[in-house]
Amino acid sequence: MNCNDFKERIADFAVGEPIPEPMQKHLKGCADCAAELQAARRVLDAVTPRSVVEPSPDFDARILAAACTTPSRPSRLRRIFRWAGSVAATAAVVAVAVTFSLRTPAYAARKYFGSAVAAMSDLRTFRMELRVRTRPHENFSFTDPRLDFVPHTVTVEYGDTLRWRVEKPGRIVVDDGRTTRMWCPEAGQGFFAPTGGLNAVEELEILLDPRLLMLSEQRHAAHTKGANYEVDEEGPTVRLRVVMPAQGDFRQSDYALNSSISESNTLREYRFDKASGRLTEVRITALLPGGDRVVLLESDRIAYDEPVDRAALTAVPGGIEWIDLSCGPSGNRLAGISAREAATRILKAMNSWDETLLDEAFCYYGAQVRELLKSVYKGAVILSVDKPVRSGDYAGVFVPCEILRADGKSDRLMMALRNDNSEKSWVVDGGF
Template structure:
């Protein structure tokens, strides 16, 4: 048998062929021992014996005619930990194609199998995680937006394992939180969006909330072909660290370069995670964008704190006074005919803004109103030119090129984002002003 064939059967009870190979192959024997050690760590410490009257008591219960009772079973966290460990062990032959330098053998070394299992256990044991981070972005823009030319903006991320799970992500001009049942996004000073517990206010950053599944999710992305991963051991400032590097290359998704390097999901970058070699817990992370032949750090987690006790109010946001709320498409007003194409939506929005007809603008703009700063900036604008809509990347909508002159005299040349992937198929503004 080849090493690859043996590797695919190491989690089973070895037959004679496998045992014969293990007897003569030091590498496979070492990996088999490591896998067995991991499996032993999730087996019960002792065999559970039934009491002598167990059968009689069970049969007695079966004969009782009681009304059926529905129970909602909640599996203890330990079950999920054990499942994650076992899953990682079973995936070891596949992960081997992604991690480390194996000299073409195509399977994971024992150290990788052990690391995956131990990391899953260690991270799942954390009751809470508090990350201190920074990002090259603007204070109010969405959590996806990055710009390598900008200064660092501070960020913080809080998450609790629960139940119920809760989280909060904040930077100076934008904060999102989920209290276990609902979520809210506040764009300072006065714009609010409300959603359920699954509302996607965080875009790519959501992966950082589930630290116990972080490594597994990154490896799953690599297996799907969206990235490539490598695992190494390094010494930094005299301290040993385990380093997981994930290279992300999205260029094949783009028909145009408009969205390239404007967000995390649209940039060529490398995410480097650093784990403590003893506890297997995440210690830090850095994202480096590769743009125009230059490598620029754009996101960093500089500190990770575990098992802090958070105040319950941390995850419950209060809407600002006189808040303006984003609304779903079916809640938007209908005043006359609706736009039937991306360009019609752009034309209708700019026409309404030029006339300062704020109610007409809400036919395309999905909000309950506009604040005074928005009105001062865009009211009375003049359209200089408008191009043909185009698509780029995995964005579900369209981009409409435009050039406008604001009342201040400033000329703005950008692309308006509009989409109709809502439940009623209505064309609405989605960004680009």
């Protein structure tokens, strides 16, 4: 009797089947297997459906009609980063996949889920090649149905620690298990923070570990309102379809609507291998006004347990100006005031290029980017600063501004400001 023999039966034991005496002896002497069985039982108990759900006959028509009654697309959104990108919506989609079956008794759903968990327990590597409608240099969360596809690659190594790399042509994120680093090659600027302190890949984070799609994120699914789903078994695969309304608060402004997957009305489609529980296909489609549909994200290839070069996986380039995101603003000259007043002070400081105030306001911008901003906005005169608005799931506010640049051109900006730092000081998070 060994651990592999026990793990092959862990799904059966988790759903209540008797444990043979030889395996009981192994269980008593193996802390790892005991912990895994206990965890499987907790998860299965948490995700077991208490009843069989049947979708209404008009499910598709009713939900799609409701999801498509949204305002038009706002101006494009620029944000340098987000501290708390929302993954709850994606989690809601995926976690349900092996937890619920609309045509299967609860016990069968438990056992299928348990088998999938056991089959995935020895996963060593994961790689996904996908396409997303975005811009190469933008945040990983940013999407726009009007844009062309940009190739992305997600590579993960499991083991003593989780190591991963997510990249597209203009932005790369690497985590070596201790530090997360994100950089934009063309800008020569990057950010870093301890692992867990920089949500750099935002909504794509849920794709880093397919096991977590089925386990830890189920609790998010239980608390996500407005999600409607159906599950079908198609031969050797299980297909999950979810209609998810845009998440966030759009009462003040629809500026952020359709600027990310979670802030869009979407149809998410996932396929899983029935035998192993492994994710085999992902497609997320934006549901636009008038009934139009545009694919926002689509997997091209998903592979498991391919060899991974660890050195290449976690490699970072030289010549990057690294900004420590754990440090925060360098002062509090923009603390204790309204966002509108902060925006006004920042724009006035840009006129004379007051570096003392701008060092605080642009603390997350490197020297090269600041020099670029200086070349464009030094000498600019304020024409208007309007009332700040909240939109979507952004943690800060957007301040509509209009300025007249020194070259005679006028710019309308939506300055993104946030003050969720230890100093409670407003900092610029995008908009230029």
